[in-house]
Amino acid sequence: MHVELHHYLTVSILLFCLGLLGVILRRNLLVIYMSLELMLNAANLALVSFSWFNHRLDGQVLVFFIITVAAAEVAVGLALIVALYRKRQSAHVEDLTSMKL
Amino acid sequence: MEAINNAINSGAATDVLFYVFAVLTLLCGLLVIVNPFSRSPVTSAMFLVLTIISMSGLFVLLHAFFLAAVQIIVYAGAVMVLFVFVIMLLDLKEEQRRKIKLFGFVAGLISVGGIFSAFVTSLATVQALPEAPGPRAEGDTQSLGHLLFTNYTLPFEIVSVLLLVAMIGVILLSKKKLE
Numbered sequence: 001m002h003v004e005l006h007h008y009l010t011v012s013i014l015l016f017c018l019g020l021l022g023v024i025l026r027r028n029l030l031v032i033y034m035s036l037e038l039m040l041n042a043a044n045l046a047l048v049s050f051s052w053f054n055h056r057l058d059g060q061v062l063v064f065f066i067i068t069v070a071a072a073e074v075a076v077g078l079a080l081i082v083a084l085y086r087k088r089q090s091a092h093v094e095d096l097t098s099m100k101l
Numbered sequence: 102m103e104a105i106n107n108a109i110n111s112g113a114a115t116d117v118l119f120y121v122f123a124v125l126t127l128l129c130g131l132l133v134i135v136n137p138f139s140r141s142p143v144t145s146a147m148f149l150v151l152t153i154i155s156m157s158g159l160f161v162l163l164h165a166f167f168l169a170a171v172q173i174i175v176y177a178g179a180v181m182v183l184f185v186f187v188i189m190l191l192d193l194k195e196e197q198r199r200k201i202k203l204f205g206f207v208a209g210l211i212s213v214g215g216i217f218s219a220f221v222t223s224l225a226t227v228q229a230l231p232e233a234p235g236p237r238a239e240g241d242t243q244s245l246g247h248l249l250f251t252n253y254t255l256p257f258e259i260v261s262v263l264l265l266v267a268m269i270g271v272i273l274l275s276k277k278k279l280e
Contacts, residue, residue: 003119006224008159011123013220015130017213022134024209030142030188031133034149037180038130041156044168048240052163057238060165060245061253067168067175068260072267074180078187079274085191 008049016042029081029091033074040070115162122162125155142193146184153177165240 015038022035044063051059085091129152133145153176160169238244249257 003116006227007119007123008163009224009227011126011159013217013224014127016220017217018127018130018134020213020216021209024213025206026134028142028193030184030191030193031145034133034142034145034184037149037176038133038152041153041176044172045156045159048160048163048165048168051238051240052165055235055238057240057244057248058252060168060240061248063165063168064171064245064249065256065260067171069263071175071180072264074183075271076267076274078183079271082187082190083274091191091193 005049005053009046012042012046012049015039015045027093029084029093032093033077033081037070037074040066119159119162122155122158126152126159129155142188143185146181146188149184150177150181153181163240164237167240167242167245 019035019037019039019042022038023032026032026035044066047059047063047066051057051063081091084096088095090096129148132148133152136144136148138144153172157169157172157177160166160172
């Protein structure tokens with residue numbers, strides 16, 4: 001079977017759902033963050049495959065921006081996690097309940 | 102570049118390579134989330150590196166050569182080093198197995214299943230793609246850079262400001278005393 005657009009999109013969908021599952025099921029803040037990266041990568045794969053099969057480069061430019069923003073986001077998020085760990089001595093989401101009613 | 106192009110255009114080999122990279126990506130992605138052998142964040146980080154590398158293989162199959170290189174340099178290089186560094190800094194122990202709340206577990210599975218089915222139904226409409234005009238667009242550095250500095254100059258400049266803001270924010274956040 002020749003590989004077409006929907007093959008790539010299927011991989012992207014499965015990877016996105018894996019990332020979402022990780023965000024919901026795991027309890028460690030850092031692993032949740034890695035799952036978020038997985039979801040961003042799934043979106044990148046969908047954009048690149050659309051751009052190849054539509055004979056345009058705009059999707060790839062968007063992926064370039066997504067990678068840049070993701071790098072900035074990771075830097076800020078990890079700094080937040082480190083600051084949180086200093087205050088609470090825990091990177092476990094169930095220990096962070098100050099917003100619970 | 103020519104040699105890679107010829108190898109990619111030969112057809113059957115790329116199909117096999119697609120399946121290899123796709124299975125590798127999904128398998129390593131699964132091992133990031135649920136690893137039966139280890140609950141340590143370090144193994145998750147290492148499998149995320151493998152996921153990213155095999156995904157850059159998929160990018161090469163889609164002729165996105167520049168993005169494949171950037172993916173490895175920025176993600177597998179910079180971002181994952183940051184992750185591993187923070188894991189070292191926090192000195193995290195193995196994630197304790199706590200009782201998973203049944204309600205949260207079921208609700209999570211239902212929401213993931215809902216999003217998955219929404220994606221699959223939209224995939225069925227995508228399949229009939231009309232033949233796009235023009236030649237295939239190669240994602241090499243020259244054409245991508247040309248596009249970046251003609252059509253997308255303003256977003257490019259805004260992203261540079263965003264990086265500056267993120268840098269200042271990180272420095273502020275990681276100061277010992279938060280005023």
